[in-house]
Amino acid sequence: MAELLKFHVEGRTERGKGPNRRVRKQGMVPGVYYDADGHNIPVKMDFIALSKLYSSVGCSKVFELEIVHEGKTDTKPALIKNIHRHPLKPIYNHVDFFGIDLHKKVTISIPVQVTGKPVGVVVGGGELGIFRETVEVECLPSDIPDSLILDVASLNLGDNILIGDVAFPEGVTPLFEENYAIVGVVVPRITEEEPEPEAETAAATEAPAAEGVA
Numbered sequence: 001m002a003e004l005l006k007f008h009v010e011g012r013t014e015r016g017k018g019p020n021r022r023v024r025k026q027g028m029v030p031g032v033y034y035d036a037d038g039h040n041i042p043v044k045m046d047f048i049a050l051s052k053l054y055s056s057v058g059c060s061k062v063f064e065l066e067i068v069h070e071g072k073t074d075t076k077p078a079l080i081k082n083i084h085r086h087p088l089k090p091i092y093n094h095v096d097f098f099g100i101d102l103h104k105k106v107t108i109s110i111p112v113q114v115t116g117k118p119v120g121v122v123v124g125g126g127e128l129g130i131f132r133e134t135v136e137v138e139c140l141p142s143d144i145p146d147s148l149i150l151d152v153a154s155l156n157l158g159d160n161i162l163i164g165d166v167a168f169p170e171g172v173t174p175l176f177e178e179n180y181a182i183v184g185v186v187v188p189r190i191t192e193e194e195p196e197p198e199a200e201t202a203a204a205t206e207a208p209a210a211e212g213v214a
Helices: 017-025 047-057
Strands: 006-009 030-034 040-046 063-069 072-085 091-098 108-114 125-131 136-141 148-151 161-162 181-186
Touching: 006 047, 017 030, 030 047, 030 072, 040 047, 040 063, 047 072, 047 091, 072 125, 108 125, 108 181
Parallel strands: 006 063, 030 091, 108 148
Antiparallel strands: 006 040, 030 040, 063 072, 072 091, 108 136, 125 181, 161 181
16 A cells, blocks of 8 residues: 555544534634544544645545644544535534554445546437446455546446446445446436417507596
């Protein structure tokens, strides 16, 4: 595995909504590190640094989380498990880091990317439908793909690429119960045009006759 990106966070002792609000007022993001061994460590980090990390690793790349607490640094391989955005402001409310064992398989969702222009779109007038933006796989952390790239150029109208038909890299196993479609070329929806407003009747358009003077 290539050298892992390092990310620095500070340990904290306070938990709950009040302390989390105080962390955000400092321009930082509250978070938690946890793992399968039961460790649960509250942390905080710089918002801009977290934004850069997330743009680099997303939720599918392993990095080294350096937790500094009481003058000691504990380094743990981790993934971003969940990141919660503020509904109105361009900030993160909270982030969850999940610690992993580099020698044990993990279950993770990887993003779907498509390449090529389907013949069913170019010639058949169809539309490319992306039915799944991520797929779930199981593999060692060193084998996690950056994304699942699908070549859709040969798809005709009505064709789909099913999860069971995809050749995954060695060591990567897709997890599914039903053989679902990831992408496909579909018939475009026809939007019914709104009927033109009916012409107003002559009676409505004519100016009312002047009333006679008694």
